[in-house]
Amino acid sequence: MTERKVADSLVETIHMVRPQHLNSAGRLFGGTLMQWIDEVAGLVAKRHTHMNITTASVDNLNFLRSAFQKDVVVLIGKMTYVGRTSMEVRVDTYVESMDGVRKPINRAYVTLVALGEDGNPTEVPKLITETPGEKMEWEGALKRREMRDLRRKEGF
Ligand SMILES: CC(C)(COP(=O)(O)OP(=O)(O)OC[C@H]1O[C@@H](n2cnc3c(N)ncnc32)[C@H](O)[C@@H]1OP(=O)(O)O)[C@@H](O)C(=O)NCCC(=O)NCCS
Incomplete structure (x- = not known):
C-alpha cells in the first residue's frame, strides 16, 4: 500500500468572521469553529487516504481565545498518526492580524476512520514522519490513542 508524507496531506484554510x-455575545460561535475544524481534518484525511472517511472522535478541543467579527481565522491541519484504519489529525486555529502575526485560538485532535466501498473501516496508507516535530507528534499520538481506547472501554 502507498505511503504518504505528512506534507502530502497538509491543509490550510482561511475564513473571515x-x-x-x-x-x-458577539464572538465566533464555537459550533461554527468546530465545523471548520472538522472540515479541515476531513480534507487532510481524504488527501492522505484518497478514500471516504468519517469522523470518529474529537478531543483536546481547547478554546484558548475568542475571535470577533472581521477577524481572519486560519486553520492548519496535519496528519500526526495513522493506525490500521484510523488516523489522527491535529488542527491548529489562529487569528491572523493585518501584519500577518498569528495568535493561536484553538487546538484540536481529530480521529477519523477510512471507509471502504462496503462502508466498513478499511486499511489506510502508512505515514512517513520526517522531521523531529513530526516524530514527536507521532509519539504523543500513541499516548493520546491509549487514553482514547481506555475512555472507550470505560464507556465515556
Ligand atoms: C467510527 C466508526 C466507523 C468505527 O467503527 P467500528 O465498528 O467501531 O470500527 P472498529 O472497532 O473496527 O475501529 C476502527 C478504527 O477506529 C478506531 N475508533 C473507533 N471508534 C473510535 C473512537 N470513538 N475514537 C477514536 N478511534 C476510534 C479504532 O481504534 C480503530 O482504529 P485502528 O484500525 O487504527 O486500530 C463507527 O463508530 C462509526 O461509523 N461512527 C459514526 C461516525 C460518523 O457518522 N461520524 C460523523 C459524525 S456526524
Missing part, C-alpha cells in the same frame, strides 16, 4: 458566524 462574518455576522452569521457570531454567537449572542
